[in-house]
Amino acid sequence: MRRRLKPGEYAEARAFVAVAEARSFRRAALDLGLTPSTLSHAVRAFEDRLGHRFLNRTTRAVTVTEVGANLLKDLTPALAQLDSAVAAVGVPQDTPMGVVRLAAPRLAIQALVAPAVERLTRRYPHVTLDVRTVERPGDLLKGFDLGIQLGNEVARDMVAVALTKPFTTAVVGSPTYFAAHPPPAHPADLSRHRCIDCRSGPGGSLYRWTFEQDGETVTLDVNGTLVTDDADLMLHSALSGIGLWHGVDRIAQPMIDEGRLLRVLTDWSPTYPGFYLHYTAGAPLSPAVRAVADALKGGD
Template sequence: MNRRLKPGEYAEVRAFAAVAEARSFRRAALDLGLTASTLSHAVRALENRLGQRLLNRTTRSVTLTEAGARLLQDLAPALALLDNAVAAVGTPGDAPMGTVRLAAPRLAIQMLVAPVIGRLARDYPHVTLDVRTIERPGDLVEGFDLGIQLGHEVAQDMVAVAVTKPFTTAVVGSPGYFATHPPPVHPADLARHQCIGCRSGPGGALFRWSFERAGETITLDVDGTLVADDSDLMLYAALSGIGLWHGVDRIAQPMIDEGRLLRVLADWSPTYPGFHLYYAAGAPLSPAVRAVVDALKAGDP
């Protein structure tokens, strides 16, 4: 039998959702303007009421139990509708208002989000953009309104809009590096080179370098003295002569034009779908979310 939530119970549900999305009592407390102790008591009261643990807590982390993950997934659409309804009331001049949560890889944030934050702040002063760096945002079940991901990685049940042109990969190294290492002319030659490794994807697996030409595809495991999950560090390492970097042509092109990097294996470089902005199909977008979508769609930098 269904029953309405009492006011105190709604506060408990909201507290749980905030902590679950932030994966931290401290961060959630800052977002809500409450104390971590208040949130902890609210979540504990909800767990006692339901008779199930929703969050696993340690001194270093907060994770969802299976029951907590199900509850958060079911709550997310309802809470989003409530937020939109509240944001729509009392908005000056019917201007967009509210918080828009966006998950995106670091590269997409650099290329797409950073250039528009000034315009968003100026044109929509009542919209708060909450950006989280997540290399593979997934299907937005953790309370995000929008995600940015490479086109071929977006789930088919999402609304996806291309916001960049396709990417072509590039392998580059510094002139200093090539002064002591002959440039590779075939992907197999990379076995004799220092290659900067990249950790990405679930579990931080090592990224395998892929090449293709005239219908032939080659995928390689590479070795080197540096492995990282930060693209800025990897690019800096390539500029410093530590090894070869496998990245995106448009990121490396300014440094190629300046002569600080030299490109190799260009005829083996595959092209991939560019970044896509995506969101859940079905419910209409709130004015605040629509404002962010329109800003990100405005052009391919």
């Protein structure tokens, strides 16, 4: 027989979920407006009641145990449903409401999600958008209602809706960098340049730079003095003359127009599908999920 939570244990369960998701008592306490010691006592009481350790605590980090991870997977949607039920009291029946979980890469969050938040809040004040940065989620991750990915990365069994036009890649460097290094005329010339390497994908593999021209495709590994998965650091380093940056042209274009970056290998720049909103085919969409989708598509 399954054990049911007693009324007093809901607060403890909520405390556990907050700490497990934040991986920090301090950050979770700030989110909930409580003290870290209060959260610590609540989680400990929750563990004692259920007879399992859900969190491993050290002076430097908080990690979730295997038992805790399984519990978190079930508790998170259950508590979200409870919040939605409470929020629905006194609200007209057809009003979109509840928590919508969205997984998206940082670039999509900056370009698409951030502008949509204002539209969403203005029109649907009872909808809460829970956004997680996930660079390469593959198939829509369990526990998320919607995802945003590049069009060529969306699984075939997903419903996909285009959010942006296709984009073109660009290789850029600062005037200072090119003052000391002749611009490459062919992708093969990049072997003699310092390039800012991007770590991405499953296991943090290194991204391979790809170029195309007149039916010829060149894919190569690059070398340099910086490897990172942080997009802001990559662009900042290119502006500082650390090396060449390979990314989306529309991001670099303002700095190219200002003369702060110079573009090379333009004729070798391939074009890729833009960002797509996607969700599981056949899954019924709640009014709240549809509201978020409309906001992301730019609807007012």
